[in-house]
Amino acid sequence: MLERHDPGEQFVHNLEWLIGGEIRRRNRAAAAVSPLWRMVQVAAVVIVSMGLGAAAMGASYQIEDSWRRDLRLADLEVRLELARARLELVAEEAAGVERRAAVGTAGVEERGQMNMQLADAEARVRLLELELEEVRASGREPLGEVSSPAVRGRDFVSERLEVELELAAQMLELVRGEVERQSTLQEVGAMTALQLDAVRIALIEHEHRLASLQQRLAIRGDFLDGRVAAVEAELMVRIVDTEALVDVARRRFDLMQRELETVQERVRSGTERSIAAGQYELALAEAEASLRLAEVELDVLRRELRRQQ
Amino acid sequence: MSRHLPEGELILLYRNTIGPLYAYVSRRVGGDRGLAQDIVQDTWMRALDAWPRRGTPDEPLVWLRHVARNVLASHFRRARPQPVDPATLDIHDERFTPDTPDAAALVSWGLAGLRPRQVELIEAFHFEGRSVAEIAADSGLSERAVEGRLRRARAKLKKKLTRVIRASGPSAGRLTTGTTETTGGNQDARTTRSG
Numbered sequence: 353m354l355e356r357h358d359p360g361e362q363f364v365h366n367l368e369w370l371i372g373g374e375i376r377r378r379n380r381a382a383a384a385v386s387p388l389w390r391m392v393q394v395a396a397v398v399i400v401s402m403g404l405g406a407a408a409m410g411a412s413y414q415i416e417d418s419w420r421r422d423l424r425l426a427d428l429e430v431r432l433e434l435a436r437a438r439l440e441l442v443a444e445e446a447a448g449v450e451r452r453a454a455v456g457t458a459g460v461e462e463r464g465q466m467n468m469q470l471a472d473a474e475a476r477v478r479l480l481e482l483e484l485e486e487v488r489a490s491g492r493e494p495l496g497e498v499s500s501p502a503v504r505g506r507d508f509v510s511e512r513l514e515v516e517l518e519l520a521a522q523m524l525e526l527v528r529g530e531v532e533r534q535s536t537l538q539e540v541g542a543m544t545a546l547q548l549d550a551v552r553i554a555l556i557e558h559e560h561r562l563a564s565l566q567q568r569l570a571i572r573g574d575f576l577d578g579r580v581a582a583v584e585a586e587l588m589v590r591i592v593d594t595e596a597l598v599d600v601a602r603r604r605f606d607l608m609q610r611e612l613e614t615v616q617e618r619v620r621s622g623t624e625r626s627i628a629a630g631q632y633e634l635a636l637a638e639a640e641a642s643l644r645l646a647e648v649e650l651d652v653l654r655r656e657l658r659r660q661q
Numbered sequence: 662m663s664r665h666l667p668e669g670e671l672i673l674l675y676r677n678t679i680g681p682l683y684a685y686v687s688r689r690v691g692g693d694r695g696l697a698q699d700i701v702q703d704t705w706m707r708a709l710d711a712w713p714r715r716g717t718p719d720e721p722l723v724w725l726r727h728v729a730r731n732v733l734a735s736h737f738r739r740a741r742p743q744p745v746d747p748a749t750l751d752i753h754d755e756r757f758t759p760d761t762p763d764a765a766a767l768v769s770w771g772l773a774g775l776r777p778r779q780v781e782l783i784e785a786f787h788f789e790g791r792s793v794a795e796i797a798a799d800s801g802l803s804e805r806a807v808e809g810r811l812r813r814a815r816a817k818l819k820k821k822l823t824r825v826i827r828a829s830g831p832s833a834g835r836l837t838t839g840t841t842e843t844t845g846g847n848q849d850a851r852t853t854r855s856g
Contacts, residue, residue, distance in 0.1 A: 359680065359698075371672065
């Protein structure tokens, strides 16, 4: 039962969310102070000293704010028009490929690539539409963090995540089909096992991308329902991404080690110059450094999340 | 010069201080939940204004309580007190506890005109229920000195409150701020901040 002088869980959570958002807003504003902006401020002081008065200064700031917002809206509208034009073009192209595929003059690979382009163009249009709607509704830049507030009851973050999720699912299906096709090529000796493994890592990256978006949506839901705080939500998202990064970096490192062994064998047999092995060793050292860095980052993030919970 | 605010650090600090800060404010407003929430939120927004410029204080809770006290004083200075039923608050009783929103609002209105040290003493004794011995131990004063200061602070408060406490009917027990009224004894009712 809530004691009389206890703040109550809901209030504590809401105020924490408000404070977190306010801190981020202030930090963004502080970062945005450019030398040009300082010059504008100095100019404003000069204008005041020339006797134009405070009212004129206030009016000029309002015009500038409105001008910035209008410019952002105009920028988004132009980008949306371009994205729609691109979509029309890609859709026409895709229809052409389908017609050619029906008579056997376009292959599976070409169709796959065309479908990827089409899905990407559709998603870009939808994302820009959502950004434009958010700027109109909120009067500020669109926010993409899972701990961003809803705008007049509308959750733009989740809507954009849904669009990205749909695109990622389509991409994964296409990559999966490509891996199956290349497996057949490897079976008949048209490509090496190492080449196929490289393609499989690309598949795993797409699987991670899909899983990451699904988890982002779930974290977003938990945040909006008040089950996790803003800091925890952001940490959880970073952990999901870093876990994926570590997994892919580890697989890449293993693959490169095997590639190096192959190259070293070729150098010993005289079919490859020794400099090639040196280049591989350097690339391997870089991949190992990236892996260690990602592991350290993951460890730090997990510890911070435990500290926050 | 504005500095970057460390979000993780501040959120942790918020979590560590929200309980005691809220309890302090809530006691000062007699458990008026809406008003306590407004004051706590206002206090934290002032912290976010001040800390980037001056740095996070060594004792954040002390700082927050101090600012909350100023916010409360500012709020109650704007309040227009009306006659209060003496049954709701017996200021002649040395152990009176302002534990209803009306009584707390009235006492807080009175405190807005006292010196900060006197306010701290009244708060500690009447709102937080601490003994003279405890206050003396914390402030480094003798118990006798605390009693003397407390007596003087109470006398000043009484003088201010006597003007608004009248022997009237129960329906008269209210304190208004701006156009909103807080009805006596209603825990959910809130005194809206004006301005």
